[in-house]
Amino acid sequence: MRRLTIADIAAAAGVSTGAVSYALNGRPGVSPATRERILRTARELGWRPSTAARALTGGRSGAIGLVVDRPAHVLGVEPFFMRLISGIEARLAEGSGTALLLQVAADPEGEMAAYTDWWAERRVDGVLLVDLRADDPRLPLVRRIGLPAVALGYPPADGGSGVPCVWDDEGAGIREAVGYLAALGHRRVARVAGPAVFAHTVRRDAAFTAAAAAFGVAAAPPVHTDYSGEEGARATRRLLAGADRPTAIVYDNDIMALASMGAAGEMGVDVPAELSLVAGDDSAICRLTRPALTALTRDVPEHGRLAASALLRLVAGEEVGHVPTPPPVLTPRASTAPAPGPR
Amino acid sequence: MRRLTIADIAAAAGVSTGAVSYALNGRPGVSPATRERILRTARELGWRPSTAARALTGGRSGAIGLVVDRPAHVLGVEPFFMRLISGIEARLAEGSGTALLLQVAADPEGEMAAYTDWWAERRVDGVLLVDLRADDPRLPLVRRIGLPAVALGYPPADGGSGVPCVWDDEGAGIREAVGYLAALGHRRVARVAGPAVFAHTVRRDAAFTAAAAAFGVAAAPPVHTDYSGEEGARATRRLLAGADRPTAIVYDNDIMALASMGAAGEMGVDVPAELSLVAGDDSAICRLTRPALTALTRDVPEHGRLAASALLRLVAGEEVGHVPTPPPVLTPRASTAPAPGPR
DNA sequence: CGTCGGTACTGAACCGCTTAACCGCCAACT
DNA sequence: AGTTGGCGGTTAAGCGGTTCAGTACCGACG
Numbered sequence: 001m002r003r004l005t006i007a008d009i010a011a012a013a014g015v016s017t018g019a020v021s022y023a024l025n026g027r028p029g030v031s032p033a034t035r036e037r038i039l040r041t042a043r044e045l046g047w048r049p050s051t052a053a054r055a056l057t058g059g060r061s062g063a064i065g066l067v068v069d070r071p072a073h074v075l076g077v078e079p080f081f082m083r084l085i086s087g088i089e090a091r092l093a094e095g096s097g098t099a100l101l102l103q104v105a106a107d108p109e110g111e112m113a114a115y116t117d118w119w120a121e122r123r124v125d126g127v128l129l130v131d132l133r134a135d136d137p138r139l140p141l142v143r144r145i146g147l148p149a150v151a152l153g154y155p156p157a158d159g160g161s162g163v164p165c166v167w168d169d170e171g172a173g174i175r176e177a178v179g180y181l182a183a184l185g186h187r188r189v190a191r192v193a194g195p196a197v198f199a200h201t202v203r204r205d206a207a208f209t210a211a212a213a214a215f216g217v218a219a220a221p222p223v224h225t226d227y228s229g230e231e232g233a234r235a236t237r238r239l240l241a242g243a244d245r246p247t248a249i250v251y252d253n254d255i256m257a258l259a260s261m262g263a264a265g266e267m268g269v270d271v272p273a274e275l276s277l278v279a280g281d282d283s284a285i286c287r288l289t290r291p292a293l294t295a296l297t298r299d300v301p302e303h304g305r306l307a308a309s310a311l312l313r314l315v316a317g318e319e320v321g322h323v324p325t326p327p328p329v330l331t332p333r334a335s336t337a338p339a340p341g342p343r
Numbered sequence: 344m345r346r347l348t349i350a351d352i353a354a355a356a357g358v359s360t361g362a363v364s365y366a367l368n369g370r371p372g373v374s375p376a377t378r379e380r381i382l383r384t385a386r387e388l389g390w391r392p393s394t395a396a397r398a399l400t401g402g403r404s405g406a407i408g409l410v411v412d413r414p415a416h417v418l419g420v421e422p423f424f425m426r427l428i429s430g431i432e433a434r435l436a437e438g439s440g441t442a443l444l445l446q447v448a449a450d451p452e453g454e455m456a457a458y459t460d461w462w463a464e465r466r467v468d469g470v471l472l473v474d475l476r477a478d479d480p481r482l483p484l485v486r487r488i489g490l491p492a493v494a495l496g497y498p499p500a501d502g503g504s505g506v507p508c509v510w511d512d513e514g515a516g517i518r519e520a521v522g523y524l525a526a527l528g529h530r531r532v533a534r535v536a537g538p539a540v541f542a543h544t545v546r547r548d549a550a551f552t553a554a555a556a557a558f559g560v561a562a563a564p565p566v567h568t569d570y571s572g573e574e575g576a577r578a579t580r581r582l583l584a585g586a587d588r589p590t591a592i593v594y595d596n597d598i599m600a601l602a603s604m605g606a607a608g609e610m611g612v613d614v615p616a617e618l619s620l621v622a623g624d625d626s627a628i629c630r631l632t633r634p635a636l637t638a639l640t641r642d643v644p645e646h647g648r649l650a651a652s653a654l655l656r657l658v659a660g661e662e663v664g665h666v667p668t669p670p671p672v673l674t675p676r677a678s679t680a681p682a683p684g685p686r
Numbered sequence: 687c688g689t690c691g692g693t694a695c696t697g698a699a700c701c702g703c704t705t706a707a708c709c710g711c712c713a714a715c716t
Numbered sequence: 717a718g719t720t721g722g723c724g725g726t727t728a729a730g731c732g733g734t735t736c737a738g739t740a741c742c743g744a745c746g
Contacts, residue, residue, distance in 0.1 A: 003465075003701095003702085004463075005701090005702055005703080006702070006703065007702080007703095015725075015726090016725070016726050016727075017702090017703075017704095017726095017727095018704085018705075018725080018726060018727075018728090019724080019725060019726075020703095021703065021704055021705080022704090022705090022724095022725090025704085027705095028723090028724095029723085029724065029725070030724065030725075031723080031724060031725085034724080034725085046463070048460065048463035048464050049464060049702085049703075050398075050399070050464060050465050050701085050702055050703070051395075051398075051404075051464045051465060051466050052394075052395045052396075052397075052398035052399040052404065052465055052701085052702075052703090053395075053399055053701075053702035053703040053704085053731090054395075054702085054703065054704085055393075055394075055395035055703095055731090056393070056395040056396055056399055056701090056702080056703075056704090056730095056731045056732065056733085057702090057703055057704045057705085057730085057731055058704080058730095058731065059703085059704075059731095061394075061395065062464075062466075063444070063466075072429050072433075072644070073627065075425050075426075075429050076422050076425055076426040076429065076626055076627055076644075077422050077425075077626055077627040077628055077631075078425070079419050079420050081425060082418050082419055082420075082421070082424060082425055083418075083419040085445065085447065086415050086418050086419065086447055089445075089446060089447035090415075090447075093447075093449075099444050099446065099461075099466060100444065100445050100446065101406070101442050101443065101444060101445075102428065102432075102443050102444075102445045103432060103442065103443065104428065104429055104432035104433075104436075106436075117391065118442075120389075120391035121391050121392060121393060121394045121405075122346075122393050122394060122395055123394050123405075123406075123442060228627075229627055229630075229631040233631070255627075255631065258628070258631055258632065259631040261632075261633065262631060262632055262633035262635075265633045266633065283419055283420055284416065284419055284420040284571075284572055284598075285420055285601075285628075287572075288420075288572040288576070288598065288601055288602040288605060289601065289604075289605055289632070290604065290605035290608045290609065292605075301415070301419075346731095346732085348731090348732055348733080349732070349733065349734095350732080350733095358695070358696085359695065359696045359697070360696090360697095360732090360733080360734090361695075361696060361697075361698090361734080361735075361736095362694080362695055362696075363733095364733065364734055364735080365694095365695090365734090365735090368734085370735095371693090371694095372693085372694065372695075373694065373695075374693080374694060374695090377694075377695085392732085392733070393731085393732050393733065395731080395732075395733090396701090396731070396732035396733035396734085397732085397733060397734085398701090398733095399700095399701045399702065399703090399731090399732080399733075399734095400700080400701055400732090400733055400734045400735085401700095401701065401734085402701095402733085402734075
């Protein structure tokens, strides 16, 4: 059975293919009556446009791309991406007729290659950039090759080379967490962060140090990890084993906080009596573990949704500026408690 | 700057576009010398084929599709899909030049619609089907519309309508778990499963009941959930509150086991002293929590890899049969222990 | 030497859709 | 009445590849 083409529906409706095209795309040049007849036969025959033909005519490919660049062992447990994807999809499902192309890259080079290839092959109309870095090479790249892009993360100092950024004030979240811990009497707090190459890590680091100073608590230099539970637990062990053991630790994601709770338990350190823990993203994991994890709540799906929205507008030719979103807020649960008295 | 087309590289190499096409696709009809010259200029000019044009010629679209159909609140924490996707991508990255199209559907109808649309629009060359159901309507659908598909799950009784299945003997895993628990002295075991509509749930249910009988342990009827931590915890609470409280519970995924550990703790039931827990997938979560979760280890990424592999072969026109994979094996950790003595 | 066969390559049609250019027709206006 | 100008359509030229039918050339063979 052959594919249905506009020629078929043109024949069925007794008009030319040109008329069909105009009718289907809602452009002028066909009378309301003919338009209706064409649309009806198209619907009855179950016609769907060939994306290939559409794309070939210089139109859109009808897809946007997302490259996920994290080590495989992190990807499996990191709820962030699936939540982000849910949000993106939610927006795309709202009648945009746009699909999501996903690629898992092994390294930043692979990620860049994906963008170049996708764009050269006209597979996507635009891409979403996650995890902005300092002097992120992807920004000049997409600019140079003309690939529409929207980034998730704080806009870089130079404005982002015309790449709209969906961002929230991560500093505010960190400040709230540190302030809360200070109010609970904690005087030595630590931070276990993601990779230092990420711009948001650096920003949070700075916010953390500044907040600690402002609230008069001693802050160890942030420990950087690859976001994996293993590295999170190791960092926690080192912090707990060192002199000036912190009484509270703030994590950059949930998995590290979860893993660290186990590590603390093994070292005989009770959570929250002796150690308070704050998780980073507030995925469902925080609510499911015991003690439930206090967390910095960020609406990750909403970020995805907004980013997808911005990208669709950008692709459509609209001017799109940076998109600020509400800052993370602290959701206190059972993993934080007043600081222990002096031992 | 215009897009680079084969016409450009034809001009640069001093041949016709036809010759370029032959050379680039490694077909006969061009001399080795010319072929080399063409390939070189194409490389130097940085030419990449337009997927649209390729697809239009009746060729492949160069993409496969995956629809993920689980409630949003489950998707966020369920490691299964991200692990599966990692595996799929790993295979696709091996020089297939194939991309992955991802869609999150709200319900089975939305999933079916996605397949129909994708195929009608020739967006994908084939799809991967997850979570086979009893009398799964997707099987006749893909068959009817001629969409190449590979399913993940046990082949249905009717052979699967020509859809190759990548499967493992889940029953063996369940039997091993029940046997292990029986050997530890457990005499009352329960099972908290996924939705009963999934074929693999039913198969595991049956295996569970049979294994319990074989090992002489009392098995409560399996409790079915939506895979969410919340429902898993609720099921556990009910089991623990009922008469004939089980001393061991086997879960269908990791998140429910994790949530249940918390629920048990709240009820003052110690894991593993009073209650043994076996998780379902063995994602990293099992190793990260304390006590670490005993789990049925399944190589989910490998399943993805094999499924992608089978689909690529199918799309290429090869005959592809069902693909058996090693059965899940039990990985004992700290969440299982000898059954408590009679209270 | 003419013919045959094979190789290397060209030219053009075609895939399904968009769109600029054109065309016929009728109402309105001068 | 003749010109103008819309409206409602048609025609055909691409878009960037693939592929089939030729064609030019060359060595081999009878």
